[in-house]
Amino acid sequence: MLHLVCPHCHNPIEVVEAKIPDEVPCPSCGSSFRLETNATTGADIADGRCMLGRFELLQTVGMGAFGAVHKARDPRLIL
Numbered sequence: 867m868l869h870l871v872c873p874h875c876h877n878p879i880e881v882v883e884a885k886i887p888d889e890v891p892c893p894s895c896g897s898s899f900r901l902e903t904n905a906t907t908g909a910d911i912a913d914g915r916c917m918l919g920r921f922e923l924l925q926t927v928g929m930g931a932f933g934a935v936h937k938a939r940d941p942r943l944i945l
Contacts, residue, residue: 873899 875895
């Protein structure tokens with residue numbers, strides 16, 4: 867089951883299908899929206915370092931129901 871929120875009316879939507887559809891109709895407001903399946907940057911482990919995009923993740927600061935907060939550094943910045 868996939869839990870979504872309509873970007874137009876902000877009502878919750880539950881998708882129960884085995885295959886995630888390309889376009890999701892909202893039963894509350896009647897609009898529809900597309901889902902991007904590969905829009906998120908993935909984390910890589912290179913040389914023993916965990917990288918998310920260009921950021922090196924140093925430690926997990928906290929976790930909750932909606933995600934995680936990490937302490938990170940940008941190796942492109944020189945201080």
